[in-house]
Amino acid sequence: GQNIDQPTEMTATEGAIVQINCTYQTSGFNGLFWYQQHAGEAPTFLSYNVLDGLEEKGRFSSFLSRSKGYSYLLLKELQMKDSASYLCAVSREGNNLFFGTGTRLTVIP
């Protein structure tokens, strides 16, 4: 089986930095995805980490520690449009992609 934990809700101020954590327990771990989903819309791909370390893509960065079963998504220079749910998803070898419950981020002025 697998277990993926994320905070349910977070609030941050426009222009600030926010870190969304994800911890997981699974066998046959292959990699970890982060998706962004605005209300009523499809999830869109943000990042994919397979190896330990930090991957940076513009305002968004994602970190993975395989030994600790831990990842985070870092959002810098927050904008109002960043208000959305952020889904952590674990890929298992030759198998399913399991989504965490998602973190609903609200950016306030």
Added chain:
Amino acid sequence: DTEVTQTPKHLVMGMTNKKSLKCEQHMGHRAMYWYKQKAKKPPELMFVYSYEKLSINESVPSRFSPECPNSSLLNLHLHALQPEDSALYLCASSQHKFEEKLFFGSGTQLSVL
């Protein structure tokens, strides 16, 4: 073309109706997926097709019947649904099964009355 197109966007159906959801992609992806998402919950996998063959069926009730007519198309046939089946149904595709990022369609919001 980097889109996954789903039709219809909204669907309301009675419990005795038969309807179909359609999904199309022209990215040459060989894996296609159906996910079900209830409000404020994560997507849950229903079916996976890999090279037009059903490779995963996550114990979905038989009132949901998937079909993959060719590598670009994926259908989900619905029959005798229950009100609790009301949800957002998302189609996704990837180059190969779960090995790369999934591209999601915008979904079909289904209401069963």
